[in-house]
Amino acid sequence: xxxxxxxxxxxxxxxxxxxxxxxxxxxxxxxxxxxxxxxxxxxxxxxxxxxxxxxxxxxxxxxxxxxxxxxxxxxxxxxxxxxxxxxxxxxxxxxxxxxxxxxxxxxxxxxxxxxxxxxxxxxxxxxxxxxxxxxxxxxxxxxxxxxxxxxxxxxx
Numbered sequence: 001x002x003x004x005x006x007x008x009x010x011x012x013x014x015x016x017x018x019x020x021x022x023x024x025x026x027x028x029x030x031x032x033x034x035x036x037x038x039x040x041x042x043x044x045x046x047x048x049x050x051x052x053x054x055x056x057x058x059x060x061x062x063x064x065x066x067x068x069x070x071x072x073x074x075x076x077x078x079x080x081x082x083x084x085x086x087x088x089x090x091x092x093x094x095x096x097x098x099x100x101x102x103x104x105x106x107x108x109x110x111x112x113x114x115x116x117x118x119x120x121x122x123x124x125x126x127x128x129x130x131x132x133x134x135x136x137x138x139x140x141x142x143x144x145x146x147x148x149x150x151x152x153x154x155x156x
Contacts, residue, residue, distance in 0.1 A: 001017045001018050001020075001070075001081045001082070001083060002017060002018050003015060003016070003017055004016040004017065004018075018072075018081065020070035020071060020072060020081060020083075021072070021074070022070075022071035022072065022073060022074050023070070023071055024066060024067050024068075024069065024070060024071065025066040025067075025069035025070070025071055025080065025128075026065075026066035026067045026069075028071055028077065029066055029131060029132075029135070033135040034131075034132065034133060034134060034135030035077060035132045035133070037133070039077045039078070039132070040129060040132040040133055042077070042078035043077055043078045043080070043128075043132060044125070044128075044129050044132075045078070046078050046079075046080065047069075047080075047125050047128065048122075048125065050082060051118075051121050051122065051125060054082075054118070054121070055091070055118040055121070058090050058091050058092040059085075059088055059089070059090060059091070059118075060088060060089055060090075060091050060096065060117070060118040060120065060121055061082060061085065061087070061088050061121050061124075062087040062088060062089060062096075062100055062101055062120060062121070063084060063086070063087040063088075063100070063101055063102055063105070063124075064082075064105060064121055064124035064125060064127075064128065065102045065104070065105045065124070065128075066128065066131070067084075067102075068082060068083050068084040069081075069082060069083070069128075070082075070083050087100045087101065091117055091118050095115035095116075096115060096116050096117065097113065097114070097115055097116070099111070099113070101120070101124070103139070103141075103144045103145075103147040103148040103151055104127065104137055104138060104139045104147045104148075104151050105124045105127050105151075106120075106123075106124075106148070106151050106152075107119070107120035107121075107122075107123035107124065108123070108152075108154055109123075111152045130156070138151075138156045139151040139155075139156065
Protein backbone atom coordinates (compact mmCIF):
# COMPACT_ATOMS: atom_id res chain seq x y z
CA UNK A 1 0.00 0.00 0.00
CA UNK A 2 1.22 3.45 -0.72
CA UNK A 3 1.42 5.73 2.28
CA UNK A 4 0.61 9.34 1.36
CA UNK A 5 0.53 11.17 4.68
CA UNK A 6 0.74 10.61 8.43
CA UNK A 7 -1.13 12.77 10.92
CA UNK A 8 -0.44 12.43 14.64
CA UNK A 9 -1.99 13.87 17.75
CA UNK A 10 -1.76 12.88 21.41
CA UNK A 11 -4.24 10.01 21.01
CA UNK A 12 -4.08 8.75 17.44
CA UNK A 13 -1.92 8.23 14.40
CA UNK A 14 -3.86 8.60 11.14
CA UNK A 15 -2.44 7.04 7.98
CA UNK A 16 -3.60 8.19 4.54
CA UNK A 17 -3.14 5.29 2.12
CA UNK A 18 -4.51 3.99 -1.16
CA UNK A 19 -8.23 3.30 -1.03
CA UNK A 20 -9.01 -0.37 -1.58
CA UNK A 21 -12.34 -0.05 -3.35
CA UNK A 22 -13.13 -3.73 -3.59
CA UNK A 23 -12.80 -4.96 -0.01
CA UNK A 24 -10.94 -7.87 1.47
CA UNK A 25 -10.02 -11.09 -0.27
CA UNK A 26 -12.05 -12.84 2.43
CA UNK A 27 -15.31 -11.37 1.06
CA UNK A 28 -14.38 -12.36 -2.48
CA UNK A 29 -13.63 -15.94 -1.44
CA UNK A 30 -16.90 -16.10 0.49
CA UNK A 31 -18.82 -14.89 -2.58
CA UNK A 32 -17.08 -17.05 -5.22
CA UNK A 33 -16.25 -20.11 -3.11
CA UNK A 34 -13.26 -21.15 -5.25
CA UNK A 35 -11.26 -19.90 -8.20
CA UNK A 36 -9.98 -21.38 -11.44
CA UNK A 37 -6.38 -22.54 -11.76
CA UNK A 38 -5.63 -19.60 -14.10
CA UNK A 39 -6.95 -17.05 -11.60
CA UNK A 40 -5.11 -18.81 -8.77
CA UNK A 41 -1.89 -18.78 -10.80
CA UNK A 42 -2.17 -15.03 -11.49
CA UNK A 43 -2.96 -14.25 -7.84
CA UNK A 44 -0.14 -16.44 -6.52
CA UNK A 45 2.35 -14.93 -8.95
CA UNK A 46 1.53 -11.49 -7.55
CA UNK A 47 1.59 -12.74 -3.95
CA UNK A 48 4.96 -14.47 -4.31
CA UNK A 49 6.46 -11.43 -6.07
CA UNK A 50 5.17 -9.24 -3.23
CA UNK A 51 6.65 -11.56 -0.61
CA UNK A 52 9.93 -11.71 -2.52
CA UNK A 53 10.09 -7.90 -2.43
CA UNK A 54 9.35 -7.79 1.30
CA UNK A 55 11.77 -10.58 2.14
CA UNK A 56 14.57 -9.09 0.04
CA UNK A 57 14.09 -5.90 2.06
CA UNK A 58 14.33 -7.77 5.37
CA UNK A 59 10.62 -7.73 6.23
CA UNK A 60 8.41 -10.68 7.18
CA UNK A 61 4.64 -10.09 7.37
CA UNK A 62 3.76 -12.98 9.75
CA UNK A 63 -0.02 -12.65 9.38
CA UNK A 64 -0.98 -13.45 5.80
CA UNK A 65 -4.67 -14.30 5.62
CA UNK A 66 -7.59 -13.27 3.37
CA UNK A 67 -8.61 -10.46 5.72
CA UNK A 68 -5.18 -8.82 5.22
CA UNK A 69 -5.32 -8.89 1.43
CA UNK A 70 -7.20 -5.90 0.03
CA UNK A 71 -8.58 -6.19 -3.47
CA UNK A 72 -7.88 -3.30 -5.84
CA UNK A 73 -10.16 -4.32 -8.72
CA UNK A 74 -13.70 -5.62 -9.00
CA UNK A 75 -12.86 -7.71 -12.07
CA UNK A 76 -9.18 -8.67 -11.76
CA UNK A 77 -8.58 -11.12 -8.93
CA UNK A 78 -4.81 -10.67 -9.20
CA UNK A 79 -4.84 -6.96 -8.27
CA UNK A 80 -4.37 -6.66 -4.53
CA UNK A 81 -2.33 -5.01 -1.84
CA UNK A 82 -1.19 -6.39 1.50
CA UNK A 83 -2.40 -4.70 4.65
CA UNK A 84 -2.06 -4.98 8.41
CA UNK A 85 1.64 -5.10 9.09
CA UNK A 86 0.99 -5.10 12.84
CA UNK A 87 2.86 -8.38 13.33
CA UNK A 88 5.51 -7.68 10.70
CA UNK A 89 9.14 -7.74 11.75
CA UNK A 90 12.61 -7.11 10.38
CA UNK A 91 14.58 -10.25 9.67
CA UNK A 92 17.88 -8.38 9.78
CA UNK A 93 17.87 -8.04 13.57
CA UNK A 94 17.72 -10.64 16.32
CA UNK A 95 16.28 -14.05 15.39
CA UNK A 96 12.49 -14.20 15.20
CA UNK A 97 10.92 -16.33 17.93
CA UNK A 98 7.58 -14.64 18.75
CA UNK A 99 4.67 -17.04 18.38
CA UNK A 100 2.18 -15.08 16.34
CA UNK A 101 -0.18 -15.25 13.39
CA UNK A 102 -3.80 -16.19 12.83
CA UNK A 103 -5.14 -19.69 13.52
CA UNK A 104 -5.23 -21.66 10.30
CA UNK A 105 -2.39 -19.75 8.62
CA UNK A 106 0.53 -20.22 11.03
CA UNK A 107 3.64 -21.96 9.71
CA UNK A 108 4.88 -25.04 11.62
CA UNK A 109 8.19 -23.31 12.46
CA UNK A 110 6.37 -20.80 14.65
CA UNK A 111 4.95 -23.58 16.85
CA UNK A 112 8.40 -25.01 17.62
CA UNK A 113 9.63 -22.14 19.84
CA UNK A 114 12.76 -21.99 17.70
CA UNK A 115 14.04 -19.14 15.54
CA UNK A 116 12.34 -18.82 12.15
CA UNK A 117 12.64 -16.60 9.11
CA UNK A 118 10.62 -15.17 6.24
CA UNK A 119 9.68 -18.63 4.98
CA UNK A 120 6.72 -18.54 7.38
CA UNK A 121 5.05 -16.17 4.90
CA UNK A 122 5.49 -18.70 2.10
CA UNK A 123 3.62 -21.31 4.16
CA UNK A 124 0.75 -18.87 4.72
CA UNK A 125 0.69 -18.06 1.00
CA UNK A 126 0.36 -21.78 0.34
CA UNK A 127 -2.68 -21.86 2.60
CA UNK A 128 -4.18 -19.01 0.55
CA UNK A 129 -3.55 -21.04 -2.62
CA UNK A 130 -5.25 -24.07 -1.05
CA UNK A 131 -8.31 -21.96 -0.24
CA UNK A 132 -8.37 -20.50 -3.76
CA UNK A 133 -8.37 -23.95 -5.36
CA UNK A 134 -10.65 -25.84 -2.97
CA UNK A 135 -12.91 -23.17 -1.51
CA UNK A 136 -12.25 -24.62 1.94
CA UNK A 137 -10.14 -23.74 4.95
CA UNK A 138 -7.06 -25.93 5.30
CA UNK A 139 -7.45 -26.32 9.07
CA UNK A 140 -10.95 -26.40 10.51
CA UNK A 141 -12.62 -26.32 13.90
CA UNK A 142 -15.55 -24.79 15.73
CA UNK A 143 -13.38 -22.33 17.64
CA UNK A 144 -9.96 -20.66 17.26
CA UNK A 145 -8.37 -23.06 19.78
CA UNK A 146 -9.39 -26.13 17.75
CA UNK A 147 -8.34 -24.52 14.47
CA UNK A 148 -4.95 -23.67 15.98
CA UNK A 149 -4.56 -27.22 17.34
CA UNK A 150 -5.30 -28.68 13.89
CA UNK A 151 -2.97 -26.11 12.31
CA UNK A 152 -0.22 -27.21 14.70
CA UNK A 153 -0.75 -30.88 13.75
CA UNK A 154 -0.53 -29.89 10.08
CA UNK A 155 -3.37 -32.22 9.14
CA UNK A 156 -5.37 -30.77 6.26
